[in-house]
Amino acid sequence: MQGLEFSLSFFSSPPLAWKSEMTNTRGRGKSLRYSVLGKKPAAGSGAEQPRTGPSNSEGASKVSLLKKVPALKDGDFTLAECTAILLYLSRKYKTPDHWYPSDIQKRAQVDEYLSWHHANIRANAPKTMWIKVLIPLFTGQPLPSEKLQEVMEGLSTSLKQFEERFLQDKAFIIGSEISLADLVAIVELMQPVGVGCDIFEDRPRLMEWRRRVEDAVGKELFFQAHEMILNIKELSNIQIDPQLKEHLAPMLMKMLK
Template sequence: MSGRVTSLEQAKPQPLVHPCSLSTQGTIPLPLLFLITKQSRAPVRGSAWLEFARSRAGAGAWAGAGQQRGPPLSSQPCRALYLFAKSNNIPFEFKRVELMKGQHKSKEFRKVNPMMKVPALEDGSFLLSESIAILLYLARKFKTPDHWYPSDLQKRARVDEYLSWQHANIRAKSSDVFVSKFMLPVLVGQPLPPKKLEEIVEELNTVLKQFEVQFLQDKPFIAGSEVSLADLVALVELMQPVGAGHNLFEEKPKLAEWRSRVEAAVGPKLFEEAHQTILKAKYMTPDKIPPVVLEVIKSQALKQIGQA
C-alpha cells in the first residue's frame, strides 16, 4: 500500500499542474500555491518553486520565519494534489503565484484558467481546473496503483460517492470551524459568540458521525481494504480544524485509527511535510498581513459563517 509508481512514461510530455487556493464559492481565498509541470522529454522531478504567496512581512510569515522546511501547503486541495503526486512519483514543479498581489488575475494565468481560480492543470494544450478533476486525471494518465481509483465498479462507486458528498459536508463544515476558531479570533480579532461557535462545532460533529456510519463503517478505508483518493481528500480536509486547535480526532477512536492508516499508506514523513504549515497556523499574526487583505478576510469569513 505504498502507492508508489516504479516507472514513468518518460517519452511523453508531462502535465503542468497549477495548485490550490480555496477555489470554491463560499470559502476563504487564502494566499496559497500553484503547481505546474514542465513539458519535457525527461520526467521533471518534484522541484524548487515552493513559495507561499507572501505578505509584506516577507517569507515565512505563515509558518514562522526560518521554521519552514517543506512546501507551504495551507490549502486542503493543495495538500491532496501534493501528496498524491509525491506518493506516486508523478513529475511536477511548483510555480509561485501571489494571490495577495492579484497574480491569479494576470493575463498569463488567465490563459491557464479564465475563471482565475487555482488549482489548474495544463497538459500541453489541455487545461483543467478543480482539484478532484485533476486528481482523477493524474490517476488515469499516470496509471497509478489501482487502489487509488479502483477499476472494480462498486469500489470506484464508493470513491465517487464520497467525493460527491464531501464538498458540502466534510469540506464545508471543517472550513467553518477553521474560520471560526482561527481566522476570526486570531487574524480579525472578532471571535464569535460562544453559542454560535458551539453550533458550528456541532455541525461538524454531525457530518463526522455521518462519515463514520455511512462511508467508513467497519472498513479500514472508505472503499474497502486499501487507501483511495476518497480517504486522501477526506483526511486533508479534516486536518484543517486541527490546525485551528480543534482536535476532532480526540474521543473518536474509529476516526483516529483510520487517520493513522491513511497516514501510513501515504507515508508518515510525507504527510507531516505536507501539513507542517497548517499545523503551525498559530504563528500567523495580523501584523504580517496587509490591512486591505485583512478586510477582505474579515468580510469573507463573516459571510461564510452567516455573520455578515
C-alpha cells in the same frame, strides 16, 4: 514537452498530494506529491511549475477562468476544482489502481464519497480554521464562541455519518486499501486539529483510520503535507497588508453565512 502548471493559494484547500508542495519551499514538493500517488517525475524534466498567490491574481486567472485555486494547466488544457484535478492526474499518470480503482463498483464508491464530502465534511471542518484563526486575523475581531459551537455541532453530525455510512468496520473508506476518497477526507479533518479542536479524540474508529492513512502515505510525508495546517495558529502573529484585509474580510464573513 509541455509541462503542468499548478496555481495554488493558502486560501484553497487542495488534497494532501498538493498540500505538500504548497508547504515546502525547498523544491521537494514535486517528488512528495508524486510519491503519494505512486509516481515520480522524470529527473530533470521540470514538468511541474507551481504558482502561488491570491486567487484573483493575474497568474491564477490565466490558468483558471473561474479565478479559483487550485488550478491546473496541462499544455493548452486548463482545469479547476481540486477533485477534478486529482481524478485527471490519476488517470493521466496511470497511478496504482487502489487510488481510483478500475473496478466499476469500487470506483463508484470513491465517486459516492467525493459527492457527499463537499456538502458535509468540507462544509464544516474548514470553518473551524476560519473562525478561530483566519477571520480574526483579517477582521481584527474574534467571532462569538456560539459560532464555533454551531460549526462543531454540524461537523459532529457529519463525522457520525462518515463513520457509520462510509468507514463502518473497514480499514479505509472503500475497503482494505487507501483511495483518493481517504486523501480528500483527511486533509479536511486535519484542519480542526490545527486550531485545537481534536475531532479524533473520543472517536477511536476515526483515530484508527487516521493512523492507517498516515501509515499508507508515510508519516514523514503526511506531516510535511499538513505542516501549514498544524501550525496555522502562528499566523496570528503576522502583519497583513491593509488592502488585503479590506478585500478579504467581507468574503470570509460571507463564507460563514
